[in-house]
Amino acid sequence: MWRRFAHLSLSISRTKLRSLQDPTVLKLINTFSFDAGNDGVASSKKPFxxxxxxxxxxxxxxxxxKIASTFGFAHLSAGELLREEMSSHSENxxxxxxxxxxxxxxxxxxxxSLIKKSINLATCDKILIDGFPRSEENRIAFEKIIGVEPDLVIFFECPEEEMVKRILGRNQGRIDDNMETIRKRLKVFEDLNMPVVEHYSSKGIVHKITATGTVDEIFERVRQVFASLRPKLCLEH
Ligand SMILES: Nc1ncnc2c1ncn2[C@@H]1O[C@H](COP(=O)(O)OP(=O)(O)O)[C@@H](O)[C@H]1O
Ligand SMILES: O=c1ccn([C@@H]2O[C@H](COP(=O)(O)OP(=O)(O)O)[C@@H](O)[C@H]2O)c(=O)[nH]1
Ligand SMILES: [Mg+2]
Structure with a gap:
């Protein structure tokens, strides 16, 4: 996708695009670092x-x-993207x-489609996709449409009673943060989300993190995972 997009973008000169002063266009220009070879064919890096x-x-x-600010990732929350779409009075x-x-x-x-748009707009090539895929069907569709598999999967393991306590204390006015919907979400998590974790576990790319304790204690566990990837990723910190 990024490769296709890089080709499209290159058909207009970067200077001309800049002169448009359109914030969306500027963001797109910044997204890709082009490396035009002698034959003028552009290549761009696949996101991590x-x-x-x-x-x-x-x-x-x-x-x-915390991962985004510490290690310079773009953070895309599938749930947030859906909530924004819900509030935008779009057809869906x-x-x-x-x-x-x-x-x-x-x-x-x-x-x-929302994730794809966000990846295209991201201003860096290290991307966290939060809360997706939520089913095997989601996963297979992503791999087919976007054409890549994830490089890494972080899985936060947390007891149900702790998750329920946190959601009920979240206070963000969400239509799904009530006991009736929480029960349904927990069942969907077990029945449909967990097979995705199992699939990626069998591929050896899941890092399971114990998600109890303070935010900082948990982040320390997460930090170690990303720190170990430093040579691969040119990570900050
Ligand atoms: N380690 C923690 N201990 C206590 N509360 C937490 C912790 N981590 C997050 N929270 C709080 O729990 C709620 C759910 O966290 P959130 O990050 O939104 O989880 P998720 O995205 O997995 O639903 C939020 O109100 C958040 O501030
Ligand atoms: O890929 C996704 C992500 C979220 N959702 C829906 O959006 C809700 C909230 O998702 P979010 O990730 O924001 O919830 P969280 O797990 O963070 O509480 C989910 O219960 C689903 O109904 C979905 O259908 N597909
Ligand atoms: Mg969330």
Missing amino acids: ITFVLGGPGSGKGTQCE GELIRNVIKEGKIVPSAITI
């Missing part, structure tokens, strides 16, 4: 993709913010609202 998985309330969003808004309220999983085509 990390899926961040875990039950509802396990601390994915909290830890992703009502469907998304109903699915989230029921604790179910939004059709892959919708979620992947």
Whole structure:
């Protein structure tokens, strides 16, 4: 996808694009570092993709913010993207609202289209995808449409009672942070999310993190995983 996009972008000169002064265009220019060879063919780097998985309330969003700021990743939360889409009164808004309220999983085509747009807009090539894929169907569709597998999967393991306590204390006015929907989300997590974790575990790319303790204690465990990737990734810190 990024490769296709790089080709498209190169057909207009970067200077001309800059002169448009469109913030979206500027963001897109900054996304890709082009390396035009002698034949003028552009190549761009494939992003390093990390899926961040875990039950509802396990601390994915909290830890992703810390990973993003410490190690220079772009943080894409699938749930946030869906909530934004829901609030934008788009044609899928009502469907998304109903699915989230029921604790179910939004059709892959919708979620992947939002993720794809965000990857294209990301200003760096290290990407955290928070809370996706949530089912084997999501995973297979992502790998087919986007054409890549993740480089790394972080899985936050947290006892149910702790997740419930955290969600009930979250206070973000979410339509799914109530006991009735939480019960449904926990079942979806066990039945549909866990097979994704198992799939990637069999590929040896899952780092399981014990997600109890303070935010800083958990981040220390996470930090060690990313620190060990430093040579591969040119990570900050
Ligand atoms: N280690 C922790 N201990 C206590 N509360 C936490 C911890 N990590 C996150 N929280 C809080 O729990 C709630 C759920 O965390 P969040 O990061 O939104 O989880 P998720 O994205 O997995 O649903 C938030 O209110 C957050 O501030
Ligand atoms: O890829 C995704 C991510 C989220 N959701 C829906 O959005 C809700 C909230 O997701 P989020 O990741 O924000 O919740 P969290 O696990 O962080 O509490 C989920 O329960 C699903 O209904 C979805 O359908 N597909
Ligand atoms: Mg979250």
